[in-house]
Amino acid sequence: MATAYGPDTRDHQRSGAGFGDHPPVKHFFPAALRAPFEGRTWREFGYLLLSLPISVVLFSLSITLTTLGIGMLITFLGVPILAGALAMCRGFGAMERARARGLLKLDVADPAPVRGRTGGLLSWVGAVLKSGVSWRHLLYALLHLPWAIFAFTVSLTFWSWGWAALTYPLWQWVFPASVGTGGIQLYGDDGHRVYLDSPFELTATSVCGLVLVLVTPWIIRGLAGVDRVMVSGLLGPSRLATRVSELESDRGVVVDTAAADLRRIERDLHDGAQARLVALAMDLGLAKEKLTDDPEAAARMVDEAHGEVKVALQELRDLARGIHPAVLTDRGLDAALSAIASRCTVPVTVEVDLASRPAQAIEGIAYFTVSELLQNVSKHARATRASVDVWRTADRLMLQVTDNGRGGADVSSGSGLAGLTERLDAVDGVLVVDSPQGGPTRITAELPWRG
CATH class of the missing domain: 3.30.565.10 (Histidine kinase-like ATPase, C-terminal domain)
Incomplete structure (x- = not known):
């Protein structure tokens, strides 16, 4: 059902609903041209470069300790070794979350710390082994190395070749001066060689480099997006823990909102209807005293009190409508x-x-x-x-x-x-x-x- 309410108006100019006048940020150059020089591109490129050495160390330690712990499970020593491997992975996970927070601007909440029921070493070991978060950290250590190798290779290759080709006319003189050739050898066999040394070839190489430089930031962002998924999916708290945290936060919001509503109702009653009823009681008391001595004045006071009763009733109706109409x-x-x-x-x-x-x-x-x-x-x-x-x-x-x-x-x-x-x-x-x-x-x- 559609119904129109409100006063008619002749001005139908569309001018938008607003609560703030913050003009959007305007850039002189389009995003495709800004991307190679933006801080985000260089931060994500640095993240991909650092991922390889970190992943090599993490993979080596985790695979060594895990296989050692599993192999020694026949003895009691395998259990603490395996728990130590999981704890080590959790430590690296904290470092990876901090690195993602600083370079990828990805804020992943820390999972709940491991706590044993009794507080002893054996209780802590059991808690680590039972924690799904710990095993997800180990899975991250095993999966991230092949991905880090791929991302490192692709990003570094595209980035270095792009800038090298773009600036080739600036450093092409190195070849005739030091190597004795006209430029980069594009093709060569026993009887024929092709070098990039003519003005057209220099320009074409630079144009190809420019294309690579403009495309590479988006490749880097795509690779970094996969890292974001891995960090948030494997190194963050579990969905159940996140849901519990959200429910606790929501419960706090509900409690605060209910308390604020109660304070508002108390304030409205105290400053509105209650104050009017107190004044009404005083006026009726004065009217009662004047009833025998000055009936006309008492009648006027009763009439004013009648008006105050109407106002108080309207305020109470408005208050009740605000609580639940x-x-x-x-x-x-x-x-x-x-x-x-x-x-x-x-x-x-x-x-x-x-x-x-x-x-x-x-x-x-x-x-x-x-x-x-x-x-x-x-x-x-x-x-x-x-x-x-x-x-x-x-x-x-x-x-x-x-x-x-x-x-x-x-x-x-x-x-x-x-x-x-x-x-x-x-x-x-x-x-x-x-x-x-x-x-x-x-x-x-x-x-x-x-x-």
């Missing part, structure tokens, strides 16, 4: 979002396509998400029109708020979108912001259905 409980998202849209300062079109209702908790989060987004449109967007779309996809509830405001909305700018993202993340939700400078802004929220 009755229209949401009674009639669902369609009616509740329509009520929000009618209070927005710009015309809002609401379209809700739901055959059934989700869980009450998810429905409440969806309501307050749209409410906050429409408040942002009213306060910051400078928009003339907005729309709200709600639909279900498989087991996910989808919300989308679009406006034609000034753009620039950014989750990382410290706006209310950051807090909204945390709230959605606490229930396995996702918030996606698409808000280029100049607009339009499209913010999509995805929530689990849990009907």
Whole structure:
């Protein structure tokens, strides 16, 4: 169902929904020309070069200690040797995570440290051997060497040949001066030799070198991307541990949000309705004292108290609506979002396509998400029109708020979108912001259905 709310307006200029005015970074040269000189390219190239010697040492130590430990399992000595090999791999894994953090800008969380149940040496050995993280570190040590050899060879060959060919006209004089030939020998047999020494050949060699120089950074980035996958997949915490950490963090967000809501409700009650009721009680007490001496003044005071009662009741209704609106409980998202849209300062079109209702908790989060987004449109967007779309996809509830405001909305700018993202993340939700400078802004929220 689609419904339009809000005042009419004649200005339909699209200018984007925004919360910040950070102009995008502009570069004079395209990315293809900048890539050979960017710090990222040289960092990743250095990472690939360092990977070979490190992998050789890691592979040699791990394969030696592991085979020695497995071979001596017939005796008790094999168990601590194998545990030591796994611990050594974990130590190298910490170094590899630090190297990836510094050169690849890949931040991989450290896995949980190994702790024995009793704290003794045997307990620690058992914990190391039972840890899946330790065995993944050993797998990384074994798999990374062949990949490091390949990446080292490819990156160094392309990079060195590219720059050498590009600068060939600058150092071609070395051959006639020192070797006695006209240049690099391209072909030769008993009766014929071809050297790169003519102006055309020098130019063609330099052009080929330029092509290699421009292509090699993207080859290096592709090779480094494989390293990123290996480091994050084999040297990070397990999925279960990551999920537990996320749930603990989400629980903290939920607790903090609930505490903040309780403080807000307490503040609103203390500063609003409670203060008015106290003043009302005092006014009624004064009116009671004047009832016999000055009935007219008492009547005026009772009339003023009656007005205060109405204001207090309205504040309590607003507070109750902020906690959980009755229209949401009674009639669902369609009616509740329509009520929000009618209070927005710009015309809002609401379209809700739901055959059934989700869980009450998810429905409440969806309501307050749209409410906050429409408040942002009213306060910051400078928009003339907005729309709200709600639909279900498989087991996910989808919300989308679009406006034609000034753009620039950014989750990382410290706006209310950051807090909204945390709230959605606490229930396995996702918030996606698409808000280029100049607009339009499209913010999509995805929530689990849990009907």
